[in-house]
Amino acid sequence: MKTLIIYATKHGFAEKCSKLLKDKLSGEVITVNIKKDTMPNISSFDKIIIGGSIYMGKIRKEINKFCTENLDALKSKKLGLFICGMQKDNIETEIATSFPNDLLTHASVKESFGGEFILKNMNPLERFIIKMVAKTKSDVSSISEESIDKLARIMDAL
Numbered sequence: 414m415k416t417l418i419i420y421a422t423k424h425g426f427a428e429k430c431s432k433l434l435k436d437k438l439s440g441e442v443i444t445v446n447i448k449k450d451t452m453p454n455i456s457s458f459d460k461i462i463i464g465g466s467i468y469m470g471k472i473r474k475e476i477n478k479f480c481t482e483n484l485d486a487l488k489s490k491k492l493g494l495f496i497c498g499m500q501k502d503n504i505e506t507e508i509a510t511s512f513p514n515d516l517l518t519h520a521s522v523k524e525s526f527g528g529e530f531i532l533k534n535m536n537p538l539e540r541f542i543i544k545m546v547a548k549t550k551s552d553v554s555s556i557s558e559e560s561i562d563k564l565a566r567i568m569d570a571l
């Protein structure tokens with residue numbers, strides 16, 4: 414069984430999660446940074462996992478575009494979806510607005526892997542927003558290994 418993990422990241426957290434996820438999955442697993450890597454032909458994969466980080470309520474636009482453009486092909490795959498974000502209150506809504514409805518219904522698992530704020534990696538505007546909105550003055554990391562484990566377990570069992 415071949416699995417493809419497609420992710421989009423701005424500051425590296427979704428990449429970190431994708432690599433952790435890769436190590437937990439069995440069989441051949443390939444990770445693709447949608448912005449940097451060449452996309453392989455998705456028809457040669459049995460399982461596809463797609464995820465990315467959320468900024469101002471929206472998933473990275475490359476993920477949105479990829480999902481919309483490859484809807485039919487993705488609906489024929491065993492599918493898992495994930496988001497990365499610091500919001501804990503409305504995870505369901507963030508997941509629901511991050512992917513096309515058809516994929517949300519088709520996916521076998523949808524998880525949030527948590528997120529992190531690393532202030533030195535942010536641009537000045539991001540730092541300002543985070544200080545004002547999240548009232549954070551220092552780095553915070555909140556990775557949900559439990560959710561990564563769960564997604565890996567469900568995808569492995571398919």
Ligand SMILES: Cc1cc2nc3c(=O)[nH]c(=O)nc-3n(C[C@H](O)[C@H](O)[C@H](O)COP(=O)(O)O)c2cc1C
Pocket residue numbers: 421422423424425426427428465466467468469470471497498499500501507527528529530535538539540542543
């Ligand atoms: C300017 C800004 C806006 C953000 N907006 C959201 C948001 O709307 N919802 C959320 O859950 N997390 C939000 N986050 C948190 C990011 O999703 C989190 O930092 C994540 O770990 C980033 O992942 P990345 O490094 O892969 O891009 C925001 C972070 C920044 C800096």
